[in-house]
Amino acid sequence: MESNDPASLEVLEWRQDGRSIAFELDEQLYPLEAIQGAAYLFLDRCFLFFRRPADQRVEVILKTKTAPTTPETLENLAGEFGNALLDQVVRHKVSESTGKIREYYMARAFLSAPAQSSIDQLLAELDAEELAGDALQIPVPWEQGS
Numbered sequence: 032m033e034s035n036d037p038a039s040l041e042v043l044e045w046r047q048d049g050r051s052i053a054f055e056l057d058e059q060l061y062p063l064e065a066i067q068g069a070a071y072l073f074l075d076r077c078f079l080f081f082r083r084p085a086d087q088r089v090e091v092i093l094k095t096k097t098a099p100t101t102p103e104t105l106e107n108l109a110g111e112f113g114n115a116l117l118d119q120v121v122r123h124k125v126s127e128s129t130g131k132i133r134e135y136y137m138a139r140a141f142l143s144a145p146a147q148s149s150i151d152q153l154l155a156e157l158d159a160e161e162l163a164g165d166a167l168q169i170p171v172p173w174e175q176g177s
Contacts, residue, residue: 043113045106051094052105058087061120066091068119069112077108 045054056066066089070079073093080092093108 043109045109047102047105050098050100051092052109053090053092054109055084055088055090056116058089061089061116062123063089065116065119065123068122069115072115073108073112 043054043056045052047053058066066081070081070091073079077096078094080094082090082092084090091112093105093112095104095108
C-alpha cells in the first residue's frame with residue numbers, strides 16, 4: 032500500500048535500555064527483505080533480534096557488542112539503521128520493477144548460446160587434428176596404425 036499522504040509515513044521511534052535499542056517497523060512501508068538487508072549490514076557492529084509483535088509489524092532490536100555505551104551511541108546506531116533501511120527499500124523496489132527485464136536478458140543469453148555442446152566441439156577438434164596429418168584424408172584402421 033503506497034500513499035503520498037504525509038500522515039501515512041512512519042516516524043522511527045525507539046526505546047533504549049542502556050545496551051540495546053528497539054523499534055517497530057510496518058511491513059507495508061518496509062518489506063521484510065529490506066529489513067533483513069539492512070540488518071545484514073549491521074552484523075559486524077551489533078547483535079540483531081527480530082520479533083513480530085503484531086501482524087505486518089516487525090520489532091528490530093539492536094544490541095551493542097561492547098558493554099559500555101551511551102544513549103547518543105544507541106541513537107546514532109538507530110539513525111544509521113534507518114538510513115540503511117531506506118537504502119534497502121529503494122533497492123527492493125528497483126529489483127521488483129526491473130525483474131522482468133533481468134529475466135528477459137538472462138533467457139536471451141542462454142538461448143543465444145551455441146547449440147553445439149563443448150564435448151561435441153572437442154570431438155570435432157580431435158577429428159580435425161587426426162585428418163590434418165593425412166593429406167588424402169583416408170582413414171587408417173587402428174589395427175594397421177603407423
